[in-house]
Amino acid sequence: xxxxxxxxxxxxxxxxxxxxxxxxxxxxxxxxxxxxxxxxxxxxxxxxxxxxxxxxxxxxxxxxxxxxxxxxxxxxxxxxxxxxxxxxxxxxxxxxxxxxxxxxxxxxxxxxxxxxxxxxxxxxxxxxxxxxxxxxxxxxxxxxxxxxxxxxxxxxxxxxxxxxxxxxxxxxxxxxxxxxxxxxxxxxxxxxxxxxxxxxxxxxxxxxxxxxxxxxxxxxxxxxxxxxxxxxxxxxxxxxxxxxxxxxxxxxxxxxxxxxxxxxxxxxxxxxxxxxxxxxxxxxxxxxxxxxx
Amino acid sequence: xxxxxxxxxxxxxxxxxxxxxxxxxxxxxxxxxxxxxxxxxxxxxxxxxxxxxxxxxxxxxxxxxxxxxxxxxxxxxxxxxxxxxxxxxxxxxxxxxxxxxxxxxxxxxxxxxxxxxxxxxxxxxxxxxxxxxxxxxxxxxxxxxxxxxxxxxxxxxxxxxxxxxxxxxxxxxxxxxxxxxxxxxxxxxxxxxxxxxxxxxxxxxxxxxxxxxxxxxxxxxxxxxxxxxxxxxxxxxxxxxxxxxxxxxxxxxxxxxxxxxxxxxxxxxxxxxxxxxxxxxxxxxxxxxxxxxxx
Numbered sequence: 259x260x261x262x263x264x265x266x267x268x269x270x271x272x273x274x275x276x277x278x279x280x281x282x283x284x285x286x287x288x289x290x291x292x293x294x295x296x297x298x299x300x301x302x303x304x305x306x307x308x309x310x311x312x313x314x315x316x317x318x319x320x321x322x323x324x325x326x327x328x329x330x331x332x333x334x335x336x337x338x339x340x341x342x343x344x345x346x347x348x349x350x351x352x353x354x355x356x357x358x359x360x361x362x363x364x365x366x367x368x369x370x371x372x373x374x375x376x377x378x379x380x381x382x383x384x385x386x387x388x389x390x391x392x393x394x395x396x397x398x399x400x401x402x403x404x405x406x407x408x409x410x411x412x413x414x415x416x417x418x419x420x421x422x423x424x425x426x427x428x429x430x431x432x433x434x435x436x437x438x439x440x441x442x443x444x445x446x447x448x449x450x451x452x453x454x455x456x457x458x459x460x461x462x463x464x465x466x467x468x469x470x471x472x473x474x475x476x477x478x479x480x481x482x483x484x485x486x487x488x489x490x491x492x493x494x495x496x497x498x499x500x501x502x503x504x505x506x507x508x509x510x511x512x513x514x515x516x517x518x519x520x521x522x523x524x525x526x527x528x529x530x531x532x533x534x535x536x537x538x539x540x541x542x543x544x545x546x547x548x549x550x551x
Numbered sequence: 552x553x554x555x556x557x558x559x560x561x562x563x564x565x566x567x568x569x570x571x572x573x574x575x576x577x578x579x580x581x582x583x584x585x586x587x588x589x590x591x592x593x594x595x596x597x598x599x600x601x602x603x604x605x606x607x608x609x610x611x612x613x614x615x616x617x618x619x620x621x622x623x624x625x626x627x628x629x630x631x632x633x634x635x636x637x638x639x640x641x642x643x644x645x646x647x648x649x650x651x652x653x654x655x656x657x658x659x660x661x662x663x664x665x666x667x668x669x670x671x672x673x674x675x676x677x678x679x680x681x682x683x684x685x686x687x688x689x690x691x692x693x694x695x696x697x698x699x700x701x702x703x704x705x706x707x708x709x710x711x712x713x714x715x716x717x718x719x720x721x722x723x724x725x726x727x728x729x730x731x732x733x734x735x736x737x738x739x740x741x742x743x744x745x746x747x748x749x750x751x752x753x754x755x756x757x758x759x760x761x762x763x764x765x766x767x768x769x770x771x772x773x774x775x776x777x778x779x780x781x782x783x784x785x786x787x788x789x790x791x792x793x794x795x796x797x798x799x800x801x802x803x804x805x806x807x808x809x810x811x812x813x814x815x816x817x818x819x820x821x822x823x824x825x826x827x828x829x830x831x832x833x834x835x836x837x838x839x840x841x842x843x844x845x846x
Contacts, residue, residue, distance in 0.1 A: 270830055307648040310828045329650050337648035343640025347571035348564060359560030360649045362553060388571075404645060414648075 259286055259411055260320055261306075261442055267314030267466075268301050276301035277466045280315070288438045290453025291446040292538055293463035299446040300340055302463070303416040306444065307337040319412070333362065336410030340417040340446075342401040346390025350381055350400050353389060354407060361408045368407070375403040379433065395426030402433065413443045419452050431455045450535040460534070462541050470541050477537040485536050486518040486527035498524075505539045519543075554655055561659030565633055566666045575667070578629055582671040585617050586678025588781070590685065597787035598766055599776040605687045607679075607696035608795030612758055614679040615699030616779055618672050619707045619753045623737050626671070626711045627718075628730065630664040634719040634824075643827035653821040657716050661817040664712030672708060676700040695795040702798065703754035706809035710752070711737075713816035720823045745777075752809065755779075761796050 263282040269275045277298045293299050304310045306317065308328040316323050319331045345353055351372060358368035376382045379399035384392070389400065398418060405413060415434070419427045434445060435456045445453060453460060453474075460477055462469040470477070485505075490498050491513050498504065498516060502524060506517040518524060519540045569575055588594040589610075596602065596613045603609035637643035646656065676697060683691050714733065718724040724732060744753040751757060759777045766773045769791055796802070825831035 268830075304644070304829055307644070309644050309647040309826075310830050332648060332650045335648055337645060339641045339644040341641055342645075343642055345564065345568040345636075345640070345642065347568045352564060352567060356560050356564035357645065357649075359557050360646060360651050362557075362650055364556075 259440070259442060260284070260318075261412065262318045263306075263315075264317060265315035266302070266305060266312050266317060268298075268305060268310070269313045275466055277305070277312070278314075280463075280466075280468050282461060282468065282471055284442050284444070284459070286438075286440055286442055287458035288434065288443040288445060288453075288456050290457030290460045291444055291463060292448065292450060292453060292460060293469075294448055294542070297448075297463045298466040299448075299463055300416055301466075303337075303339075303414055303444070303446050306412075307335065307339075307414050308332055309337075309339075331412065334408070334411040336405035336408065336413040338398075338401045338405040338415040338418055340420065342398065344389040344392070344397055344400060347388055349386045349388055350376060350403075351385050353400065354404055357404045358407050363408060371407055371409070372403075375406055378406075379403050380429075394421045395423065395429075398422060398426070398430065399433075402430070406437065411441050413437065413441055414446075415444070416446045417448070418445070419447065419449060427452070450533075450538050454534050462538065464542055474534060477534060477541070478532050481519055481532040481537045481540050483529065484519055484521055484540065485530045485532045486520065486523035487530050488516045488518050488524045488527040489513045490516055503539060503543050505533075505536050557651065557655050558659045558662060561656070562662035562666055565660065565663035568636075569633075569663075569667055570670065578671060579674055582618075582621075582674040583678065585621060586614065586675055586682065589613060589617065589678070590682055592783065593781060594779075595782050595787060596779050597776075598762055598778075598791075599773055600787055601766060601770075601773075601789045601791045602787040603762070603793045604790055605683070606689055606792075606794070607683050607687065607692040608793060610679045610682045610687060611696040611699040612703075612793075612795070614675045614682070615672075615704045616753070616755060616758065618675045618700065618704040619755075620741070620779060622668055622671060622704070622708055622711060623741060623753060624734075626668045626708060627715050627733050627737070630667050630712060631715040631718060631730075633660050633663060634716065635725065638827060638832060644829075647827040653824045653826055654818060656826075657720065657820040657824055658814070658817045660716045661709075661713045661813065661820075664715050665709050665813075668708035668712055669705060672700055672704045675704075692795075698796070698798065699754070702803060702806045703757075706806045706813075707753060709813035710809050710816065713813040713820070717816050717820040717823070720820045720825070751805070754806070757796060757802065762791075762793050765793050766791055 261284040263280055266277060266280040268277040280302065291299055305312050308324060308331060311325060316325045318324060322330045324331045354372045355368060358372065376385050379402060381396065381399055384396065389397065392400065405415065419430055422430060431452060434443065437443065445456065447453060457474060459471065459473055461471045489512055492509065495507065495514050503519045504516045505519050508515045517530065518527060519536045523529065585594065594617060596616065637646065679696055680691065683696060718729045718733060740752045743750045744755050745759065748756050759775065763775055
């Protein structure tokens, strides 16, 4: 099982380039696709989900060119788009039956699979309630259930935790971890903590280009001995931000505890263990850091 | 077989989604009001000073013509939002990531539109049966009562259902301009129905011919007057006996031709359909989607 992305690019009408010269090779596991808003993540997701075509390059699924033969991937693909919507007057079973049919599943297989998935996403009790009355988290669980209907080999989820409360977010991350295994999962998000718990690989994307593709450990090594805690008076915080890359701040009685990512710590700063968020910000701020991976 | 399975589920889901809305109940209620309007003599079918004997043939033809005229003018606007809904909810992008073909999609949506409009035809068909029971003479002749709905009204709504999908797939015709364009297209088609036998979309021409033939034998002064209007029955005081259309195979084929036209329109729509490619979706839809996402 292999997904090869080869010099992929997308330029929209009007000349806006959302993705350029993007290369990646993926094998089973969870890839966290991280990047700021507008980095090109959704464009890449749409291309990989065969929703839109690239204007440059191609990508292959097990050696088959999917830009030329999209149906070869569609039969083994599960896709949860960003801002997933529903038909509010259908219940979960009716909605999933509809999408199962569209995915080419027969009635008995679909029913069996729907029952299992509703159980997996903890919606069995709500299965006959109209989707319009579901909370954001419940809708998202319906979304992941539909993406898994055909037991996909490639699962693409685009910003799946947007709009979820913290408890639902944790539940979703756990679910995603359970689902990984003998499939490729691409999790697109701008929330670093979403990928921290689940990803076996991380790709950072900014301004439509791949900044770095590495394992979480490799990324963490980039900022090893480069993260510091520095206590500064609140009045000096703005000036500190000018001089250093600050990944987090917390106000305390003795001043602002700033988390600084820097090769050499500010005077009086104490070293801290690095987090993926530090590495993410460091790689985005230091373009050469990614190239060194 | 796979295609039928897909079409069934696509039409079923879309149909259920729409019929469970209050707005659908309102449209069904309006269809019921039309039947009541006929019962109370507020909607009139008259040929000069004549109206038909209140038998199954007359009520069937009368209500079927009400259905075709009303749904030709209004039905399009009732069903024209199904592709847009898939765009705005992003369900379309999920569909785009499946092996669903463009034609399966536009045909499935056409069938769904057809099912919604056919429900309204059904209300009027039931209305015709009730009218026959309340005001009719003789027993119900089910074929004469229902064949106008089956062979006149349903092919018309099939074509309207497909046109609604086609207009949604053409960027310039999705909005207000499309609504105005449709109005001119359909009023033109209805006008042609009366004058050109080979393009009798609404079936009015068939009835004018059949009823006119009977009347001309009865009254040599009759001059092809045929009106379907909201008004009073007072001017149509004379009664003539009309026992319905005698369907020949060529007449049936002529009506089925409109089902073929509907399929052709659905196919044309599939050629123009953007398959939810965000690079091809309209700017208006994108703005609406963003609004939905923010809610």
